[in-house]
Amino acid sequence: MNNLTDKNFGLVIAYLVPGFIAICGASFQSPTIKSWIAGDGGVSVGGFLYSSLAAIFVGLLSSTVRWLVLDRINEWTGIIRPNWDFSRLQANSEAFTLLNENQYRYYQFYGNSLFAWLFAYGCWRTAYLVSWPAWPDVGALAISSLLFLGSRDTLRKYYERLDLLLNQKLTGLVIASPFNLPK
Template sequence: MIAYLLPGFIGLVGISTVSPAISAWLATSSDGQPTVGGFLYVTIASLALGMFASGLRWLVIDTVHHKSGIRAPNWDFAQLQSNLAAYDLLVEFHYRHYQFYANSFVVIALNYFVRLAGGCQICGGPGWVDAGFLFVEVVLFATSRDTLRKYYARVSHILAASAKSRKEKHHGKRRQPSQRYKESEDSEIQRETSNPDKAGATGSSSEQPDGEE
């Protein structure tokens, strides 16, 4: 809910300032209660807008975070089944909040573009409103960065990002040629030790020319 519906609803409120149809969905009936049709439309539209904002978030915000120091870890999902409950808990406590902050960042930026286009009738003139938009965006960006970092760090504890094993594997590959050379030397020495007659024959044949002289 917090990952898609709430950011989508924020975006829907912004769009309602330029769309009479959406504004009618958000309006209440004559007795002050929301209509069933309006509630259904608002819920579905908020979910759809939230999903769209999440796609933009993946395209822009995730990329910015990953390019600016927060690296996506390489998790070992073979351990997921035994840690599924803990993983689900961390997703709910951290990643869902990250999605809310980052998706809200996207929809508020879209709402600000609506304001710049001159369609917002309730935003007022420039000045404090622009400063308010900027302040909210800075807070949302900072909190999204913090929650994503915590999510990566804490899930890495339970899924044990296998950097050590990858390092050992890499060094193992680098040692393979020298190991093969050592093994060939050992096998040759072993053959010579296991066939002393052949080694002696080789030695006598090498001495034969001197004897002929």
């Protein structure tokens, strides 16, 4: 079995974790999903498989919602994708891959998790009706705000760093960390 690498770690945080957040929320509404996550006698192999496949599906679905909603909001509010010169991509393919795995995957995590979190919170909120507003609502708003702001910041930095890489005649750039580029 392969070890967890940068590439599959990026996929786990971009899709599987947000999907699992939504699946956990759905468990408040569905006894079947609840049994996948925590069956009566513990977690079963079948439950693990079902919940993993469902989390991947829901994570990809959440990514589609992120693309449809959050990417548009970011564009409308000033985070606009630059017009990149992809003819420079070949000379900088390793740096491009590192930027994607160390910057864009985190944008996907924050954005996908935002919509998964909102779904999960909605499932919880309808399952446990409490007086309005309640302290959990304040916490949910804080987490939602944090995910939204984190997504905006990572997308902006990704655009800026990729723009430096592709449009400013930087060749042979080696990126040890996404944090060593100019801000």
